[in-house]
Amino acid sequence: MAFRYLDVGFDPDFVPYLDGLDLQERTHAAVVADQKPNTILMLEHESVYTAGRRTKDEDRPTDGAPVVDIDRGGEITWHGPGQLVAYPIVKLRNKAAVSDFVQALEDAIIRVLAEYGITTTVIEGRPGVWVPGDALQAPRKIAAIGLRIHLGVAKHGVAINCNNSFDAFAKIVPCGISDAGVTSIQAETGQDVSPAELAVRLKQEFDRLEPRIAAMGAPAATNPTFEGAHQ
Secondary structure, eight states: OOOEEEEEEOTTSOBOHHHHHHHHHHHHHHHHTTSSOSEEEEEOBOSEEEEOTTOOGGGSOTTOOOEEEOSSSSOEEEEOTTEEEEEEEOBOSSTHHHHHHHHHHHHHHHHHHHTTTOOOEEETTEEEEEEOOOSSOOOEEEEEEEEEEETTEEEEEEEEESSOOSTTGGGSOGGGOOSOEEOOHHHHHOOOOOHHHHHHHHHHHHHHHHHHHHTTOOOGGGOOOOEEEEO
């Protein structure tokens, strides 16, 4: 069965984080109950910091800005205008499938960014998708991944920097990594690519991977009850 996509809101209709979280929870419950198929929410959030379970106090905003603590894996990050967020709410058959699912998400992002002329990779021990470093620059994170698996269904997801500002990142230690930077499609290429534009291409890539991801799932009648988090 093909993915069901919901475009929740893009510029200028930015989605408040708690509204998006409520939609995630309701969609997750419907997928768990087999009332809806695997669903991918796509949107741009209003500016917000979110903190995963591993967030350290010293990595939080230096100016005391509010933070939403959530149940995904990983540490602190920022979401906001100019960043595409995709929440794949997808059934997984067991814990072993989680790594395969994360790898599929990474592969999708790497292939899409290559079309904009950006070579990216994954770095052992550093979740997400990265522009490799060189003699002049440290590696730069261009996409973050943070998931939670509850009742055999994934929630939370990926965030890809398109044309966003980096000002908010300067006030935290993004993902707890202090010796690397962040970047975006615009910063790497000079192209003003909006999240809505990137969402069209990312859907095509998710559709290409759908058979691979569907094979990781389980029918509702045998939906496993494991829980887990992954950054």
